[in-house]
Amino acid sequence: MRVNADRERCMAAGHCAVTVPAVFDHGDDGLVVVLDPKPDEGVREEVELAVDLCPSRALSLATE
Numbered sequence: 389m390r391v392n393a394d395r396e397r398c399m400a401a402g403h404c405a406v407t408v409p410a411v412f413d414h415g416d417d418g419l420v421v422v423l424d425p426k427p428d429e430g431v432r433e434e435v436e437l438a439v440d441l442c443p444s445r446a447l448s449l450a451t452e
Contacts, residue, residue: 390450391427391435393420397446404447407438412447420446 391411393404398419404412405420408431413421427435439447 389427389429389432389435390452391422391425392448392450393422394446394448395419397444399444399446401443403441403443404438407441408434411435412438426452 393412400414400418400420402414405414408427411422411424411427411431411434413423415421435449439449
């Protein structure tokens with residue numbers, strides 16, 4: 389799995405960083421930063437939840 393984030397769509401709600409802090413954080417500007425673009429499959433459910441919770445739909449998953 390590959391995690392993608394569109395910082396231009398991000399509205400800094402913070403759900404992603406709270407849901408999976410090992411994968412997502414926020415930069416100094418408050419917008420999403422992907423810390424681990426290829427996380428372990430063990431966190432797939434949490435990452436999918438973060439994608440679903442994102443109110444601006446700035447997050448997506450790709451299958452590799």
